[in-house]
Amino acid sequence: MLFRNAARTATGTGxxxxxxxxxxxxxxxxxxxxxxxxxxxxxxxxxSGGGPGGDVPAASADPAADRAPIAENTENAENTENAExxxxxxxxxxxxxxxxxxxxxxxxxxxxxxxxATLQATLGETCTPGAGDCAYFLGRVTRELTELDEAMRADxxxxxxxxxxxxxxxxxxxxxxxxxxxxxxxxxxxxIVGTRDGVNAWMQGHPDDYR
Numbered sequence: 348m349l350f351r352n353a354a355r356t357a358t359g360t361g362x363x364x365x366x367x368x369x370x371x372x373x374x375x376x377x378x379x380x381x382x383x384x385x386x387x388x389x390x391x392x393x394x395s396g397g398g399p400g401g402d403v404p405a406a407s408a409d410p411a412a413d414r415a416p417i418a419e420n421t422e423n424a425e426n427t428e429n430a431e432x433x434x435x436x437x438x439x440x441x442x443x444x445x446x447x448x449x450x451x452x453x454x455x456x457x458x459x460x461x462x463x464a465t466l467q468a469t470l471g472e473t474c475t476p477g478a479g480d481c482a483y484f485l486g487r488v489t490r491e492l493t494e495l496d497e498a499m500r501a502d503x504x505x506x507x508x509x510x511x512x513x514x515x516x517x518x519x520x521x522x523x524x525x526x527x528x529x530x531x532x533x534x535x536x537x538x539i540v541g542t543r544d545g546v547n548a549w550m551q552g553h554p555d556d557y558r
Contacts, residue, residue, distance in 0.1 A: 459509075460557040462498040463550050466491040470547065476536050482529035485536065488543050489523065492516050495546065509556075512546045 456462075469488050474481035496516045499509035506513055519542045523535050532539065550557050 456497040456501040457494060459495070459498045459502050462491070462495040463546075463557045466495055466543065467547065469543065473540070474536075476533040479529075481533050481536065485529070485532035485539055486527055488539055489527065489532065492519065492539075492542060492546065496520075504556075512549050515542050515545050518542075 466488075469484070469491060472484055474484040493516075496513060499513055500506050502509070519535075519538055522538055523532070526532075
């Protein structure tokens, strides 16, 4: 009797020990399975880019490599802007040039020999004061003397070389003034014709100035 109870007691105690061992073994096995499953999920997310921050591009290990595309894009944008500005400036300059009227150059005084040649052409002409035929003749002679005066003053030899004819013409211009009406010019007929003839005589004595 005592042997059976002891055997039963021993048997019960052994069963409980086995149960506890089985329970602990099950816990360890379940924990290991959870760890393995978690590791598999992490690896899958990392490989597929689906994990946290998967849509954020990884930073380059070299900061200069990250800055290079930005610097290149900035330089390209600046070059494009500079090229467009240069094109706009060229276009504006062309438009301005096209809109400006072409100015005709103002001719300078004629050469002395050329001015004297046209004055000489009047030597065979004359008019009769009061007859109504002096407007053109006296007006032309006065104009030719004026142009010869300008040519002598602009000549490389200087006005000092033409002192005498310049003095005679200046005296005439002071006397006639700016009035070019026929009646006024007829009043100074003798002075106009006399100055023309005196300048002609002086030029004939200085052939280097008109040949």
